[in-house]
Amino acid sequence: MARELSAVLDHVARIGALDLDDVPPTSHVVGDSMSTHPALRPDEPRPCLPREVALAQAPAVSDDGFLVPSPQA
Amino acid sequence: MSDVVGLSAFDAAHAIAAGSLSAEELFEVYRARAASDRAAGEDGLNCFTWVAGEPPDADAACAQAPLEGVPLAVKDLFCTEGVPSQSGSRILEGYLPPYTASVVRRLRTAGVRLLAKTNQDEFAMGSSNENSAFGAVRNPWDRQRVPGGSSGGSAAAVAGGLAPWALGTDTGGSIRQPAALCGIVGMKPTYGSVSRYGMIAFASSLDQAGPLTRDVRDAALLLRHMVGHDPCDATSLQFPHQIELPSAERLDGVRLGVPEELTGEGIEAGVLAAFDASLARAQELGAEILPVKLPHAPHALSAYYVIAPAEASSNLARFDGVRYGLRAKDAADLLDMYTRTRHDGFGAEVKRRIMLGTYALSSGYYDAYYGRAQRVRTKIAEDFRAAFEQVDLIVTPTAPTVAFKLGEKTADPLAMYLNDFCTVPMSLAGIPAISIPCGLSHGLPVGLQIAGPAFSESRVLDAAHALEQSIRFELAQAHV
Numbered sequence: 114m115a116r117e118l119s120a121v122l123d124h125v126a127r128i129g130a131l132d133l134d135d136v137p138p139t140s141h142v143v144g145d146s147m148s149t150h151p152a153l154r155p156d157e158p159r160p161c162l163p164r165e166v167a168l169a170q171a172p173a174v175s176d177d178g179f180l181v182p183s184p185q186a
Numbered sequence: 187m188s189d190v191v192g193l194s195a196f197d198a199a200h201a202i203a204a205g206s207l208s209a210e211e212l213f214e215v216y217r218a219r220a221a222s223d224r225a226a227g228e229d230g231l232n233c234f235t236w237v238a239g240e241p242p243d244a245d246a247a248c249a250q251a252p253l254e255g256v257p258l259a260v261k262d263l264f265c266t267e268g269v270p271s272q273s274g275s276r277i278l279e280g281y282l283p284p285y286t287a288s289v290v291r292r293l294r295t296a297g298v299r300l301l302a303k304t305n306q307d308e309f310a311m312g313s314s315n316e317n318s319a320f321g322a323v324r325n326p327w328d329r330q331r332v333p334g335g336s337s338g339g340s341a342a343a344v345a346g347g348l349a350p351w352a353l354g355t356d357t358g359g360s361i362r363q364p365a366a367l368c369g370i371v372g373m374k375p376t377y378g379s380v381s382r383y384g385m386i387a388f389a390s391s392l393d394q395a396g397p398l399t400r401d402v403r404d405a406a407l408l409l410r411h412m413v414g415h416d417p418c419d420a421t422s423l424q425f426p427h428q429i430e431l432p433s434a435e436r437l438d439g440v441r442l443g444v445p446e447e448l449t450g451e452g453i454e455a456g457v458l459a460a461f462d463a464s465l466a467r468a469q470e471l472g473a474e475i476l477p478v479k480l481p482h483a484p485h486a487l488s489a490y491y492v493i494a495p496a497e498a499s500s501n502l503a504r505f506d507g508v509r510y511g512l513r514a515k516d517a518a519d520l521l522d523m524y525t526r527t528r529h530d531g532f533g534a535e536v537k538r539r540i541m542l543g544t545y546a547l548s549s550g551y552y553d554a555y556y557g558r559a560q561r562v563r564t565k566i567a568e569d570f571r572a573a574f575e576q577v578d579l580i581v582t583p584t585a586p587t588v589a590f591k592l593g594e595k596t597a598d599p600l601a602m603y604l605n606d607f608c609t610v611p612m613s614l615a616g617i618p619a620i621s622i623p624c625g626l627s628h629g630l631p632v633g634l635q636i637a638g639p640a641f642s643e644s645r646v647l648d649a650a651h652a653l654e655q656s657i658r659f660e661l662a663q664a665h666v
Contacts, residue, residue, distance in 0.1 A: 138560030
């Protein structure tokens with residue numbers, strides 16, 4: 114996999130040749146100015162998943178929690 | 187082939203509303219076709235990961251719904267309550283989501299019935315649908331070839347007449363490229379117009395759901411009922427108007443821009459020939475063809491293969507064997523459990539992208555990779571804004587080649603990534619783009635991509651419709 118990753122990184126490195134010093138980064142492309150909604154929803158508490166539903170898919174549970182192996186063997 | 191399979195989704199909805207077609211009969215015809223493909227596994231097209239056992243009960247409240255009774259195939263990565271949703275990955279083996287994705291709920295309210303979940307590249311990472319825990323999907327035009335990806339199951343199912351229409355997702359081309367390779371219509375809408383809530387995430391700043399359909403009118407109809415603000419998705423936007431069903435048959439006064447950066451080097455000769463023929467046709471329909479420049483487009487792929495893996499490496503950290511999905515057995519301790527679960531659960535391409543992403547985000551490399559890629563993204567968006575001051579829409583081939591042979595590119599990830607060369611720039615800019623079939627090369631479909639400014643979906647669909655009516659592409663469903 115090292116050879117494949119190197120080939121991809123070589124391709125990606127081409128952006129190193131561009132002059133981008135004064136260019137601001139974009140993390141979110143369609144701005145708030147286009148929206149009729151504020152970016153964040155109101156900070157109001159809402160119900161979350163019931164505990165038994167949240168636990169139903171877990172590989173192992175114990176005492177109403179997710180059971181995992183000990184961090185130290 | 188049953189006559190009802192020949193109906194477009196639009197016509198099927200009308201026939202059901204008029205009482206001339208039974209929704210139950212329509213569902214059963216498709217269910218039987220899909221179940222037969224599922225049972226055949228890789229001897230069939232291998233389009234599906236799950237098929238409905240029986241018609242879901244019609245919701246009484248939906249009886250007058252606009253899409254009442256039309257079956258829908260949904261890409262595996264959309265969470266569907268009580269129905270397996272694995273995003274094509276072993277790490278989500280057996281996962282039954284406790285809720286349904288907003289866009290699927292919205293469509294169910296509009297009357298569609300869940301027919302099947304479709305096969306895909308694992309976590310939507312791939313351009314050939316060969317990276318799936320469920321095995322490769324085959325192209326209905328030639329079973330030795332790939333359907334494209336990552337929404338390959340959705341595209342092959344629609345092209346093969348195994349579903350009237352389907353949902354896919356597009357991060358860098360994952361709706362448009364398989365639509366092109368399978369000879370159907372696929373649209374990536376403006377980023378933010380369709381809720382991502384309940385879509386198993388790949389790259390959150392790019393992921394967007396969209397329709398895969400047999401024709402442009404079906405794409406408009408499905409998209410109309412997908413868009414809308416959702417408080418559960420912080421990046422969700424209110425679509426400013428209703429998506430109109432397209433009616434245009436002419437392109438008079440429409441200025442189509444052809445970017446030289448995406449229509450020359452690296453595009454197969456047969457694809458370019460079909461593209462040029464489409465431009466000539468557009469001119470006959472009244473369009474003005476103008477050259478435009480997208481100077482940073484050749485760097486889009488590099489920026490994309492930093493940004494998308496970086497976001498993926500973060501998103502996929504949640505798959506740790508604790509709360510759902512696969513857990514490696516007999517782990518010595520917690521770290522051993524995490525490591526072995528992820529080793530066993532992720533396929534090679536997913537591991538490759540997690541490594542690329544964590545490398546690009548690592549201290550000391552962040553500015554050189556992720557920081558620069560985000561600045562390239564700014565330049566690409568600026569390029570499009572400048573181009574759309576001169577033209578109404580931009581046209582390119584959708585994919586540089588027609589469908590390639592299974593296994594042909596699996597050993598060379600970079601060659602695989604180059605499939606996204608023409609579609610990634612629009613993804614980085616967040617703008618809408620559609621792929622429609624525009625001809626054949628060596629007997630295989632070629633896709634034409636039409637892109638417009640943010641929220642110009644109705645205009646893009648209208649232009650696609652005018653070209654579609656003129657091209658009259660024949661979808662060879664007899665291949666199934």
